[in-house]
Amino acid sequence: MKNLLKLYLVLIVFIFGCNGRNDKNSNGEIRKGGTLNIALVNDIDSFNPVVSTDIVSGAVQDIIFPALVSMNWNDSLGYSDYEPLLASSWSELPETYSIIFNLRNDVFWSDGRKVGFEDILYSYKLYSNPASASPQQFLFEGFYKNEKSEVDFGRSLKKLNDSSFMVIYTRKIQNPLQLAILKIVPDNYYGSDFRKLRENSNSMNPLSAGPYLLEKWEMNQRIVLSGNNNYILGSKANIDKIIFKILPDYTTRLTGLKTGEIDFMEGIKPEDVSGLKKSYPDIETISLSGRNYEFVCWSNIDHKLYRKDGQIKPHPLFGKKEIRTALALAIDREELIEGSLQGLGEVCNGPISPIFKWAFNDDLKPLAYDPGKALQILESEGWYDSNRNGILDRQGREFSFSLFINSGSPRREFAANMIKNYLHKIGIEVKIEKLEWNLFETKIINRELDAFINGMAVSSDINPYEFWYSDLNKASMNDAGYQNKQVDRLIETANNLDRKLSAPYWKEFQRMIFDDQPCAFLYWYPNIIGYNKRVKNVKSNIWDSYNQISNWWLSN
16 A cells, blocks of 8 residues: 555656646746647648748748848837848938848858848849739839839849848838838749749748748648757747648637647637637637738629730629629628627728728728618619519629639638528529639639639738739739729829828728729628647737747647
């Protein structure tokens, strides 16, 4: 019996001793090591930040690639502050529309090459070249151009010495540091054929100067990152390995979080939060609001004609703002918010978030649900149910279309079915079609979908150029094909002014988008994150779910 008692006491000491060491060692230092399992709804579209358009891809790239500066959000004022990364310091020269960056000289890529000016020059050439079709090329509109309308880097980017360079604009830029948050890639790593960046094998085999580097990528299954021992732009990673598991099915992701197979996931449905808190005390939840919205994108232009020979002609169904307004009036967004977001969302009036307090137009009131008015508008535009089959028609064409969504999103599936029912009430036939994410995204990029539900995460600066500017060669993410020259001028003017002076132009921009209804803006929705409490020091924010991930650590 005494021996058994001794053994029991030894086990108790061992267990409690192990638990203590799992959190911190005897010196109070954070525990190192372990593997963090993160669930992703879809695979990345590329490891190359130049061409990537996917939010998931951008989040993974943030852990691998460096930037000149990092960003901190000032919530009370509604704009960003910046801190040094590759750039140890900088100074703005307003009188010459210039900014000088001083570079660190002790940062290296994972192949041993030093990160320097040539990497920055090459990166900016990739981002700015129209052949790359980068969604960030609008950031270079203020650079000097040559006779071919290409960016003249000889005049706009000058190397001063081995540790400093100057960016020179042709005019005042509202936020010249916005350019400095672009991810930098290694010089000539993707070659010089800018039209084939996505196909370049290195776009799936990145070099790293961030806290983690790619160890393995199994397409549509998992991405494995391991700590970069040469990282010096912040704390070296406490967690040895991160495994991103590609799990398109929501229930599978949530089940994995509950069982411990998954340590961290985003996009938890609001109705699941109370159950997690009640039955799974080891799971912590965070609700982050103000960045994400969803919308129904209507093709404002006839994409078939545009794909054929570049013609810009109104879409036969969605080409008139009156029709798009009728569609918006027929959708009960408050009911959508109650049904899919448990009341945690907010009706969305347009693409500028309320978090931008200095620029948000709060005079605009949401369109109230009014199917009767919607039907009146449609009839005034010549749409009637002439053959009494329940579907409106005009000049021999029925108002019938397919509404596309990506698989693996219960919220969008719920919204699609509700929208189908709403529009059926006013005589419009909607067929819902689901596509696997990569195919969904590809068809959007290729302008093959006339109507689809998608989401957007606004960036830390107001930059609607890439989404709403009329030139579709420059605005690569103007998926609706929206055309409005007055909006173009507002964007151009606001981008050339100080933040305070630009506010009236951004408010007018919102009013014009609201009047034109290029998309049916649905709701701002929270990104609800769930993570196992064994993951310590989590600092997720609306801009970066994996914020300061190198400082996270595991308690067991």
